[in-house]
Amino acid sequence: MLRLDERETISRRLCEGWSARAIAKELPGRHHSTVSREIADNGGREEYRAVDAQRRAEELRARPKERKLVTNQALHDAVNEGLAKKWSPRQISRRLRLDHPDDEDMRVSHETIYECLYLQARGELRTQLAVALRTGRTRRVDRSRTSVTRGKIKDMVNISERPKEAEDRAVPGFWEGDLILGKGNKSQIATLIERMTRYTLLVRIPYDRTADRVALLLGKKMEKLPEFLRKSVTWDQGKEMARHAEFTVATGIDVYFCDPHSPWQRGSNENTNGLLRQYFPKGTDLSLHSQADLDRVAAELNGRPRETLGWRTPAEEFSKLLAEHVSP
Numbered sequence: 240m241l242r243l244d245e246r247e248t249i250s251r252r253l254c255e256g257w258s259a260r261a262i263a264k265e266l267p268g269r270h271h272s273t274v275s276r277e278i279a280d281n282g283g284r285e286e287y288r289a290v291d292a293q294r295r296a297e298e299l300r301a302r303p304k305e306r307k308l309v310t311n312q313a314l315h316d317a318v319n320e321g322l323a324k325k326w327s328p329r330q331i332s333r334r335l336r337l338d339h340p341d342d343e344d345m346r347v348s349h350e351t352i353y354e355c356l357y358l359q360a361r362g363e364l365r366t367q368l369a370v371a372l373r374t375g376r377t378r379r380v381d382r383s384r385t386s387v388t389r390g391k392i393k394d395m396v397n398i399s400e401r402p403k404e405a406e407d408r409a410v411p412g413f414w415e416g417d418l419i420l421g422k423g424n425k426s427q428i429a430t431l432i433e434r435m436t437r438y439t440l441l442v443r444i445p446y447d448r449t450a451d452r453v454a455l456l457l458g459k460k461m462e463k464l465p466e467f468l469r470k471s472v473t474w475d476q477g478k479e480m481a482r483h484a485e486f487t488v489a490t491g492i493d494v495y496f497c498d499p500h501s502p503w504q505r506g507s508n509e510n511t512n513g514l515l516r517q518y519f520p521k522g523t524d525l526s527l528h529s530q531a532d533l534d535r536v537a538a539e540l541n542g543r544p545r546e547t548l549g550w551r552t553p554a555e556e557f558s559k560l561l562a563e564h565v566s567p
Contacts, residue, residue, distance in 0.1 A: 246289035328352035401495040412470035415508035421525035436556035441533035454482035458489035
């Protein structure tokens with residue numbers, strides 16, 4: 240992409256009557272065809288303006304391009320069929336060339352297939368494309384890397400992109416999650432609260448809170464829920480959810496992340512974590528509690544009448560939802 244100062248040079252030289260080839264010689268590393276295309280795309284020699292050309296380039300760069308697997312249903316279905324057979328993206332790409340040698344529209348690179356699969360896993364691509372990578376991974380990883388990269392969580396989707404229906408708590412299936420930590424931050428329990436009913440699930444996370452372990456154990460807990468109760472989980476930006484894409488693939492549940500230092504964006508979870516300290520005081524070793532212990536605590540919390548529920552209990556509201564969705 241040309242820089243603004245380069246576009247200003249082009250504009251000045253055009254006013255002086257220079258050719259595209261001559262202008263390119265003044266722009267190190269730029270081919271004359273690049274300059275010619277830049278001029279033609281922005282009104283020609285008479286209409287070219289550096290500021291207008293820069294604005295247009297920035298708008299084009301920011302504009303999302305619709306992906307080939309979204310616009311071409313036949314190609315989409317062919318890729319989906321290959322994935323269902325557990326073919327790798329590379330096998331699918333190569334086979335398409337053999338099956339459709341004269342149809343350029345039925346070509347897609349294996350990189351594009353991988354990219355679409357990863358985007359779907361984090362909730363950005365809404366298609367029917369099945370996730371069937373044989374490795375079970377949802378993000379291509381440099382094999383030389385053995386730990387989660389420091390800094391911002393990769394492919395994080397902000398809470399601002401969470402469906403609006405989650406806001407008023409009128410639709411079930413949107414959860415809030417967090418960890419409560421024990422003595423010396425060396426033990427932990429995962430907490431999950433359903434926003435509509437305030438129903439609580441507790442998950443034992445033994446040994447450590449690595450992203451791989453948290454994604455696996457949360458996935459095992461939530462994949463048992465009915466589909467209508469598996470819409471999304473909202474989490475803070477703790478690195479324990481760095482493997483959110485794997486969690487989404489396992490459960491079908493999208494993950495959204497709160498803004499930094501904004502606990503009110505998970506208000507139900509924060510409130511419940513406070514209640515849980517009655518059972519798990521700060522400074523105690525949480526690893527001493529079994530999953531059965533956690534289930535008993537969750538059942539007691541879910542049996543408490545809540546003013547926000549009209550003094551019904553989370554367990555009653557949750558059971559009501561399940562009954563309403565049972566097939567006749």
